[in-house]
Amino acid sequence: MPQVSVIVxxxxxxxxxxxxxxxxxxxxxxxxxxxxxxxxxTDGSPAICDAYARQDTRVKxxxxxxxxxxxxxxxxxxxxxxxxxxxxxxDDWISPDMYEKMLTTGADxxxxxxxxxxxxxxxxxxxxxIRKGFYxxxxxxxxxxxxxxxxxxxxxxxxxNWVLLIKHTIITDHNLAYREDIHISEDxxxxxEVLYCAxxxxxxxxxxxxxxxxxxxxxxxxxxxxxxxSYLKINEETENFFGNCPDYDFTQQIKSNMFYLARxxxxxxxxxxxxxxxxxxxxxxxxMRHPRVMRMMKGYDCTGAPFSLKMVYWSIxxxxxxxxxxxxxxxxxxxxx
Numbered sequence: 001m002p003q004v005s006v007i008v009x010x011x012x013x014x015x016x017x018x019x020x021x022x023x024x025x026x027x028x029x030x031x032x033x034x035x036x037x038x039x040x041x042t043d044g045s046p047a048i049c050d051a052y053a054r055q056d057t058r059v060k061x062x063x064x065x066x067x068x069x070x071x072x073x074x075x076x077x078x079x080x081x082x083x084x085x086x087x088x089x090x091d092d093w094i095s096p097d098m099y100e101k102m103l104t105t106g107a108d109x110x111x112x113x114x115x116x117x118x119x120x121x122x123x124x125x126x127x128x129x130i131r132k133g134f135y136x137x138x139x140x141x142x143x144x145x146x147x148x149x150x151x152x153x154x155x156x157x158x159x160x161n162w163v164l165l166i167k168h169t170i171i172t173d174h175n176l177a178y179r180e181d182i183h184i185s186e187d188x189x190x191x192x193e194v195l196y197c198a199x200x201x202x203x204x205x206x207x208x209x210x211x212x213x214x215x216x217x218x219x220x221x222x223x224x225x226x227x228x229x230s231y232l233k234i235n236e237e238t239e240n241f242f243g244n245c246p247d248y249d250f251t252q253q254i255k256s257n258m259f260y261l262a263r264x265x266x267x268x269x270x271x272x273x274x275x276x277x278x279x280x281x282x283x284x285x286x287x288m289r290h291p292r293v294m295r296m297m298k299g300y301d302c303t304g305a306p307f308s309l310k311m312v313y314w315s316i317x318x319x320x321x322x323x324x325x326x327x328x329x330x331x332x333x334x335x336x337x
Contacts, residue, residue, distance in 0.1 A: 002058075004032040004099050004165070005082030009072030013090035014044040016213065021052050021059070023093035028100045034059045035076045040066030045090075070178035070186040077171065085166045091213050092162065098209035102165040105134060105202035109195050110165040111157065112203075114210035124208050127157050132205030140201050141247060148192050149242055149253035153260060153305055158191025163210050170197050179237055184230045188257075189237040196245070227268070231261035232292055258296035262287055263312050270328055281321050288319040 006024050010017060024034045036049040036059060049061045062075055073087060084103070088094060102110040116123040129147055147157055158164060170176070174197045178186050195201060235258045242250040269275070269283045287293060297317040302310050308327060315324035 002031050002033045002082045003029055003103065004084045004086055005035060005076075005080035005168070006032060006086045006088055006099075007035045007037065007073055007076030007080060008088050008090050009037050009039055009069045009076070010041060010045050010049060010090045011039045011066065011072075012041045012043045012045060014041075014048060016091040016093075016215075017045055017048050019093050020088060020090050021048075023096070024088060025052075025056055025058065026096055027094075028097045029103065032058060032099065033080070033082060035080060036061045037072040037076050038063045039068070039072040040064065067180065068183050070182055071180045073178050073186075074180065077177065080168065083168055085168050085171060086164070087162045088210075089162055089212075091215050093211045093213075095209040095211070099165060101204060101207060101209065102202075105204070107134060107200045107202035108167040108170055108198035109200075110202045110204065112163050112207045112209040113205065114160065114163050114212050115208045116212045116214060118214040126205055126208075127151075127203065130157060130203060130205075132203050135201040135203075137199045140195070140198065144195065144201060145248045145250075148195060149238060149250050150256040150260065153256055153302075153309055155185075155188055155260065156192050158195050159185070159188050160210075160212075161187040161191050162212075164191060164194070166194055167198070170194055173197075179233065182230045182233045182237065184224075184227050185234055186230075188234055189241065192238070193241055196242070228265050228287070231265060232290070235261060235292060235296065252301055255296045255300040258293060259300060259302075259313060259316070262290075262293050262297075262316055263309075266316070266324060270325070284321050284324065285319070288316050288321075 008020065008024070021034060021036070024032070036052065038046045038049050038061065046063060053059045053061045060079065062079070064072070064075060077085065086099065098112065102112060113124065113126045116125060129151055130143065135144060149156055151157055171194065176190065176193055176197070178190050235254070238257050239254050242254055265287050266284050269280050272280070275283070293316065297313070300313065302313045305313070311327045312324065315327060
């Protein structure tokens with residue numbers, strides 16, 4: 001049994017794939033397997049995957065029809081043999097000692113920091129609201145649960161599954177998997193569910209071991225009309241899993257999750273210059289009047305949020321498109337547009 005199974009969904013990644021795979025195979029721990037899931041690529045990625053499998057017995061390759069990232073990760077999980085599971089995106093790369101450092105903690109789930117690369121610019125990222133170090137179960141409950149589903153009005157600390165190292169038995173014992181009908185931000189519910197089921201956790205704060213490349217055309221960078229369907233399913237999955245947990249009340253975080261997703265959808269609608277004002281208003285109204293949004297906005301406590309976010313919440317809660325447009329106008333004026 002290898003120590004770590006690294007699952008890499010691959011879709012039309014020929015430009016960066018070799019750098020990604022080399023960074024995995026050159027880890028300071030040799031006892032790992034690299035599972036490349038070719039998700040229906042139409043470029044040279046399949047040939048690159050097969051070449052690595054011929055050169056290194058630690059590389060396994062699966063070719064499948066395109067089903068997006070959640071599907072590819074689930075296929076990788078089905079054949080993974082490692083004691084721990086990790087994920088790497090095919091246009092990113094990792095530091096040579098990433099998994100050695102994470103394994104040293106002995107935690108069920110370990111989290112590290114990352115650097116985002118956008119062109120020539122580098123942006124290190126760290127989690128602002130949690131301390132570094134090791135957490136036992138009681139410390140997870142006390143310190144992590146308040147940030148587990150949503151970190152205030154932002155996504156949770158585990159949103160980027162590729163900065164996690166996860167004990168395999170957490171996934172198998174609790175029958176965890178990615179929902180394949182969620183095609184954007186599928187990491188959000190899965191990461192929170194994994195950490196909820198863990199008995200120990202470690203955070204390598206300040207260790208930027210993962211290198212995240214922002215590329216044009218990436219699924220998470222360019223808005224698509226079908227995102228709203230996935231947003232609703234993210235909140236549905238979140239509510240289904242966390243709605244009745246016996247050891248913590250996640251109600252406000254579940255509501256915050258829906259608020260985050262609804263305001264994101266409305267933001268993208270307002271930014272879509274191809275839509276007329278009438279078309280924008282109809283789409284915004286559909287979001288505000290969706291039964292799930294209406295239910296989640298009732299009783300949502302935004303007391304600690306900045307005033308601008310409170311205004312966005314009130315516009316959604318009371319279905320005021322004019323109010324939401326006013327918030328957008330004030331934001332543009334504040335930023336000098």
